[in-house]
Amino acid sequence: MGVVWLFTNFSLFLSLLLCLANSQQNDDAAAMMKLRDSLGNPSTLGWSGSDPCNWLHVGCLDNRVARIQIGNQNLQGTLPQELKDLTQLTRFEVMNNQLTGALPSLSGLSSLQVLFLHNNTLSSIPPDFFAGMTSLTSVYLDYNPLESWEIPESLKDASALKEFSANGANVAGKIPEFFNSYVFPGMETLHLALNYLEGGLPLNFSGSTIQSLWLNGQKSNSRLNGTISILQNMTSLKEIWLQGNHFTGPLPDLSGLTSLEDLNLRDNSLTGVVPPSLLNISTLRVVNFTNNKLQGPTPSFARTVDVDMIPGTNNFCLDNPGVACDATVNVLLSVAKNFGYPASLADFWKGNDPCTSTQAWEGITCAGGDILVINLKKAGLSGTISSDFSLISTLQKLILSDNMLTGSIPDKLISLSNLALLDVSNNKLSGQIPKFRSNVQVEYGGNPDIGKSNTSYAPPGAPGSTPSGTGGGSDDSGNKNSVSGKIVGSVVGAVGAVCVVGLGVFFYSRKQKRSSKVQSPNMMIIHPRRSWDQDAVKITVAGSSANSGVESFTDSVGPSDIQVVRTENMVISIQVLRNVTNNFSEENILGRGGFGTVYKGELHDGTKIAVKRMESGVITEKGLAEFMSEIAVLTKVRHRHLVALLGYCLDGNERLLVYEYMPRGTLSSHLFSWKEEGFKPLDWTRRLTIGLDVARGVEYLHGLAHQSFIHRDLKPSNILLGDDMRAKVADFGLVRLAPEGKASIETRLAGTFGYLAPEYAVSMTALAEMNDSLCFTVFIGHTELEHIHSLVMSAGAPFLTGRVTTKVDVFSFGVILMEMITGRKALDETQPEDSLHLVTWFRRMHINKDTFRKTIDPTINLDEETLGSISTVADLAGHCTAREPYQRPDMGHVVNVLSSLVEIWKPAEPDSDDMYGIDFEMPLPEVLLKWQAFDGSSSSFLASGDNTQTSIPTRPSGFADSFTSADGR
CATH class of the missing domain: 3.80.10.10 (Ribonuclease Inhibitor)
Incomplete structure (x- = not known):
C-alpha cells in the first residue's frame, strides 16, 4: 500500500x-x-x-x-x-x-x-x-x-x-x-x-x-x-x-x-x-x-x-614643439602652478615675454624688460604662495590681497633685495611671518590665523602691517639678505649676458653655415612649415623675381642672395613654374578638370610638385581680393588627409596653385582604369582604409566651422594617393577661386553629376542658361542635364536656391563608397538606361542578399568576413545618400563606422612584399609630416564649442536608419 x-x-x-x-x-x-x-x-x-x-x-x-x-x-x-x-x-x-x-x-x-x-x-x-x-x-x-x-x-x-x-x-x-x-x-x-x-x-x-x-x-x-x-x-x-x-x-x-x-x-x-x-x-x-x-x-x-594640437589654439609660450620657454616665463608658470593654474591667469599669461609691449601679461608691470610689480589683487586665486617668487630678483611690489590663499608666506621671499611691498591681506594664510628687512612693508590683515600660535586667533579683519620689520628680524639680517640678493642678481645677470653672447654666436654661425650651402645665385624657399625646418622646399630663382614679403641677407663670402618667402607669403614667380613644368608642356600634364589643368613639376633637387593652372579669365579688383582672401584661408588648412597647398602665383590673368605631388595618382584610376594604368586591383582592406582617410579629411574640413568649408565636388578623381597608398582629398576650397563670368558656370556650380545631392541644384532658369552655355554642354551634355532636372523635381522644389550644407559632401561620399564596393562609376553611359545612375541601381540591388552580392566588384576576393564588412559599408553608403539632408549622418559618424571596421581588419604583420604595404601602427612617412603643422593660425578658423565635429557619430533625430529603392533618384 x-x-x-x-x-x-x-x-x-x-x-x-x-x-x-x-x-x-x-x-x-x-x-x-x-x-x-x-x-x-x-x-x-x-x-x-x-x-x-x-x-x-x-x-x-x-x-x-x-x-x-x-x-x-x-x-x-x-x-x-x-x-x-x-x-x-x-x-x-x-x-x-x-x-x-x-x-x-x-x-x-x-x-x-x-x-x-x-x-x-x-x-x-x-x-x-x-x-x-x-x-x-x-x-x-x-x-x-x-x-x-x-x-x-x-x-x-x-x-x-x-x-x-x-x-x-x-x-x-x-x-x-x-x-x-x-x-x-x-x-x-x-x-x-x-x-x-x-x-x-x-x-x-x-x-x-x-x-x-x-x-x-x-x-x-x-x-x-x-x-x-x-x-x-x-x-x-x-x-x-x-x-x-x-x-x-x-x-x-x-x-x-x-x-x-x-x-x-x-x-x-x-x-x-x-x-x-x-x-x-x-x-x-x-x-x-x-x-x-x-x-x-x-x-x-x-x-x-x-x-x-593646432598652433594658436592653446597658450603655449612658443608654437615650436620641444622648445623651452624663457626662464622668466618658467618662473611665473611655477608660481601659477601653486595657484592651481587658474583660468583667469591662463587667459592673459600668453607668449614667451611677460613684458612685451603688445600683449603685457595681466597684473605684471615691467620696466626695461624687468618685472617690477606683480599685482594679483582680487584675482580669485586659491592654493598657496610659491617660493619661486623669490627668483624674480627685480620684484619691488608683490600684491596678492583679497584672494583665498592658504598656507604660509614662504621664507624665501626675504631674499628679494628690491622688494618694498608685500600685500597678502584678506586671505586664509597661517603660520609665522618671515623676518623681512626693515624697509619692506608687509600687509597681512584679514588673515585670522597668521602670525599667531595655534591657540591664539586674531579677530576677522584685524589690521596688521609691518612697515619697519615688525614681523621680526634685525637690520643685520635684512642687510645680509639684501647683499646676498644683489650678489645673486649680479651672478644671474652675468650668466644671462654670457648666454646672450653665446646664442648670438650660435645663430650667426648657423646663418653663415646656411649661406654657405647656397648652390645658385638666388634661391627661394617656399612655404617652410616650421621656421626651423631644414627640409623646406627650395626653388632656384632666375634673377630677383620673388615678390613682396621676401627677406634677403647677404653671404659674407660672396654677393649671393638667399631670398626666403615668409610662411604667410607663398608667392612663387611664374618663371620658376614655367621652368619646372617645361613651360607647361603637354608631356607634363597630370590631369584636367573643371578648375584647370594640373602639371607635374620637378625642382632642381629632384623634388616633385603639382602645379594647377586655373582656367584664365578677366580678374576684377573684387575677384583679386577674393582670390587673395581664399589663399590666406587655404594656407591655414593642414591635415594629413588633405593635399597641402605649397604656394601660388598671380601674374596678369594667370592664377596657379602649387601642391604637394601625389605619386600614385587618383582613386578613380585605381578603381576604373587599373588595367590600362598597369595597377593591381585594390583589395577590400585597401579600399576600406582609403575610405577612412577621405572621411577623416572631410570631417576636418567640416570642423572648420567659421570658414564653412564644404568641398562640393567630392569624387574619386579628387582623391589622390601617396606612395603608401594613403589617401588625401584635393581641390577643396577651389569653388571660391573659380574664374568669374558666365563661362565658368560649371565650376561655380562646383559639382559633378552623379555625386550631386538632390538639394544642391539650381533654379530651372539657371539650368536653361547652362544648357545654352557652350562650356556647360561640353561638360555635361543632354543626358546629364535631364538627370539634374530629375533631381530637382524629386527633391520636391522646382526652384531651388543652390544653398548647401556639409551634408552635400556626405551624399557625395556615399556615392564614392558605392563606387568602391561595385567598381562602377557614378554615371556609366555604357550601362542600360535603368542602370545608368549608380545610386538608383545600387538601392534596387541592395534589397536582397542575392542581388546585392552581384553588385560587388568581381576583383574583390569574397569570404564571409569580407562580405559582412562590405554589407556594413553598403548600409553606411545608403544612409549617406538619403534623400533628405537631415537624414544623413555627419562625417563624424562615418569616421566612427569605418574606423571600427579598419581596426578589425588590421593585419597582424604587414606584408613587406606588398607594393601597397601599410603599417597601421606607424605614422605617415616623415616626408608627409612636414605638411601637417600650420605655419600660423588663428582661433577664428577653428570649430568652437557646440559646433565642433568629433569622431563620435552625431546621429540626427531624423537619421535614416535604412534605405530602400523608394529613396532612389
Missing part, C-alpha cells in the same frame, strides 16, 4: 514538472508570436510555423528561446511587453533597424547577457528596465531618441556588466557614482558621449577597471565640468574621449596609465603645463589638445603619436 502511494505521488510530481515545462514552452511561443506580430511579420525574417526554435535568427536551449539575433534587417514596428516572459533569453540583438515606441520592461530576465538596441528610433525606457538582470554583461542603447532619462539604480543589479554604451541617447543628469570597481568589478567600456550629462567626474571612478571612456560632446548648458585629476587613478584606461566639455584645471600625471593609447581632450578649458611624463607613455598613439588653455612649452611627442 505504501509503495503504491509513493509511486502515485511521484508520478503526479513528474506530471507537474512536465506541465510546467510545457507551460514555459508555450509562454515562449506566445511571446515570440507576439514579437513577430509587433514587427509586422516581415518576410525578410521568414518566421513561419508554431515552433520558434525552428525560426531563422532564433536559438534555443532545451526547447527554450535563448537567442534572438535580428539586427540589420530593416525591421519596423515595436517591441512587445511579452518579451519579459522569455526567462531563458541570453542574447537579444535588434540593432540597426527602424524600431519605434517605448522599450518594454525586461526586468527579471536574470539570464540575459547581451542587449543590443542601438541605432533604432525607440522613444523611452522604463525606470525598472534593468532590474534583476544579474547576468548582463553588454548593453548598447546608442542613437535612440529616447525621452530624457537618467541611468537608473536598477542597473546595479548587473554586477557582471562589462560594456555600457548609450551615446546620443538623451541621457541626462550626473554620471552615477555606482560606476566603480565595487559595483562593476569587470567594467571595461563606458560610452556616454553626445548626451546631456552635467557635473564632474565621479570620485568613485578611482581604481575602476574601465578601459574605454567616452564622455565627449555633452549638450547640456554646463556640460561636464570640474577637473580631470581622477583620471590618474584609473590605471586601466586605454581610450579617453572628453572633448567638447567644460573641464578645467591642469592635466594630471597620467604616467600610471601604462596602456593609454588615445587621449582626446580637445575643446575644453584645461590649463597648466603638459606633464613631461605624458610624453614617455610608450603605448600612446593619438593625442588631441586643440582648443584649450594649456601653457608652458609645446610638447614634442614621439613620431609614433598622431598629434592634433
Whole structure:
C-alpha cells in the first residue's frame, strides 16, 4: 500500500514538472508570436510555423528561446511587453533597424547577457528596465531618441556588466557614482558621449577597471565640468574621449596609465603645463589638445603619436614643439602652478615675454624688460604662495590681497633685495611671518590665523602691517639678505649676458653655415612649415623675381642672395613654374578638370610638385581680393588627409596653385582604369582604409566651422594617393577661386553629376542658361542635364536656391563608397538606361542578399568576413545618400563606422612584399609630416564649442536608419 502511494505521488510530481515545462514552452511561443506580430511579420525574417526554435535568427536551449539575433534587417514596428516572459533569453540583438515606441520592461530576465538596441528610433525606457538582470554583461542603447532619462539604480543589479554604451541617447543628469570597481568589478567600456550629462567626474571612478571612456560632446548648458585629476587613478584606461566639455584645471600625471593609447581632450578649458611624463607613455598613439588653455612649452611627442594640437589654439609660450620657454616665463608658470593654474591667469599669461609691449601679461608691470610689480589683487586665486617668487630678483611690489590663499608666506621671499611691498591681506594664510628687512612693508590683515600660535586667533579683519620689520628680524639680517640678493642678481645677470653672447654666436654661425650651402645665385624657399625646418622646399630663382614679403641677407663670402618667402607669403614667380613644368608642356600634364589643368613639376633637387593652372579669365579688383582672401584661408588648412597647398602665383590673368605631388595618382584610376594604368586591383582592406582617410579629411574640413568649408565636388578623381597608398582629398576650397563670368558656370556650380545631392541644384532658369552655355554642354551634355532636372523635381522644389550644407559632401561620399564596393562609376553611359545612375541601381540591388552580392566588384576576393564588412559599408553608403539632408549622418559618424571596421581588419604583420604595404601602427612617412603643422593660425578658423565635429557619430533625430529603392533618384 505504501509503495503504491509513493509511486502515485511521484508520478503526479513528474506530471507537474512536465506541465510546467510545457507551460514555459508555450509562454515562449506566445511571446515570440507576439514579437513577430509587433514587427509586422516581415518576410525578410521568414518566421513561419508554431515552433520558434525552428525560426531563422532564433536559438534555443532545451526547447527554450535563448537567442534572438535580428539586427540589420530593416525591421519596423515595436517591441512587445511579452518579451519579459522569455526567462531563458541570453542574447537579444535588434540593432540597426527602424524600431519605434517605448522599450518594454525586461526586468527579471536574470539570464540575459547581451542587449543590443542601438541605432533604432525607440522613444523611452522604463525606470525598472534593468532590474534583476544579474547576468548582463553588454548593453548598447546608442542613437535612440529616447525621452530624457537618467541611468537608473536598477542597473546595479548587473554586477557582471562589462560594456555600457548609450551615446546620443538623451541621457541626462550626473554620471552615477555606482560606476566603480565595487559595483562593476569587470567594467571595461563606458560610452556616454553626445548626451546631456552635467557635473564632474565621479570620485568613485578611482581604481575602476574601465578601459574605454567616452564622455565627449555633452549638450547640456554646463556640460561636464570640474577637473580631470581622477583620471590618474584609473590605471586601466586605454581610450579617453572628453572633448567638447567644460573641464578645467591642469592635466594630471597620467604616467600610471601604462596602456593609454588615445587621449582626446580637445575643446575644453584645461590649463597648466603638459606633464613631461605624458610624453614617455610608450603605448600612446593619438593625442588631441586643440582648443584649450594649456601653457608652458609645446610638447614634442614621439613620431609614433598622431598629434592634433593646432598652433594658436592653446597658450603655449612658443608654437615650436620641444622648445623651452624663457626662464622668466618658467618662473611665473611655477608660481601659477601653486595657484592651481587658474583660468583667469591662463587667459592673459600668453607668449614667451611677460613684458612685451603688445600683449603685457595681466597684473605684471615691467620696466626695461624687468618685472617690477606683480599685482594679483582680487584675482580669485586659491592654493598657496610659491617660493619661486623669490627668483624674480627685480620684484619691488608683490600684491596678492583679497584672494583665498592658504598656507604660509614662504621664507624665501626675504631674499628679494628690491622688494618694498608685500600685500597678502584678506586671505586664509597661517603660520609665522618671515623676518623681512626693515624697509619692506608687509600687509597681512584679514588673515585670522597668521602670525599667531595655534591657540591664539586674531579677530576677522584685524589690521596688521609691518612697515619697519615688525614681523621680526634685525637690520643685520635684512642687510645680509639684501647683499646676498644683489650678489645673486649680479651672478644671474652675468650668466644671462654670457648666454646672450653665446646664442648670438650660435645663430650667426648657423646663418653663415646656411649661406654657405647656397648652390645658385638666388634661391627661394617656399612655404617652410616650421621656421626651423631644414627640409623646406627650395626653388632656384632666375634673377630677383620673388615678390613682396621676401627677406634677403647677404653671404659674407660672396654677393649671393638667399631670398626666403615668409610662411604667410607663398608667392612663387611664374618663371620658376614655367621652368619646372617645361613651360607647361603637354608631356607634363597630370590631369584636367573643371578648375584647370594640373602639371607635374620637378625642382632642381629632384623634388616633385603639382602645379594647377586655373582656367584664365578677366580678374576684377573684387575677384583679386577674393582670390587673395581664399589663399590666406587655404594656407591655414593642414591635415594629413588633405593635399597641402605649397604656394601660388598671380601674374596678369594667370592664377596657379602649387601642391604637394601625389605619386600614385587618383582613386578613380585605381578603381576604373587599373588595367590600362598597369595597377593591381585594390583589395577590400585597401579600399576600406582609403575610405577612412577621405572621411577623416572631410570631417576636418567640416570642423572648420567659421570658414564653412564644404568641398562640393567630392569624387574619386579628387582623391589622390601617396606612395603608401594613403589617401588625401584635393581641390577643396577651389569653388571660391573659380574664374568669374558666365563661362565658368560649371565650376561655380562646383559639382559633378552623379555625386550631386538632390538639394544642391539650381533654379530651372539657371539650368536653361547652362544648357545654352557652350562650356556647360561640353561638360555635361543632354543626358546629364535631364538627370539634374530629375533631381530637382524629386527633391520636391522646382526652384531651388543652390544653398548647401556639409551634408552635400556626405551624399557625395556615399556615392564614392558605392563606387568602391561595385567598381562602377557614378554615371556609366555604357550601362542600360535603368542602370545608368549608380545610386538608383545600387538601392534596387541592395534589397536582397542575392542581388546585392552581384553588385560587388568581381576583383574583390569574397569570404564571409569580407562580405559582412562590405554589407556594413553598403548600409553606411545608403544612409549617406538619403534623400533628405537631415537624414544623413555627419562625417563624424562615418569616421566612427569605418574606423571600427579598419581596426578589425588590421593585419597582424604587414606584408613587406606588398607594393601597397601599410603599417597601421606607424605614422605617415616623415616626408608627409612636414605638411601637417600650420605655419600660423588663428582661433577664428577653428570649430568652437557646440559646433565642433568629433569622431563620435552625431546621429540626427531624423537619421535614416535604412534605405530602400523608394529613396532612389
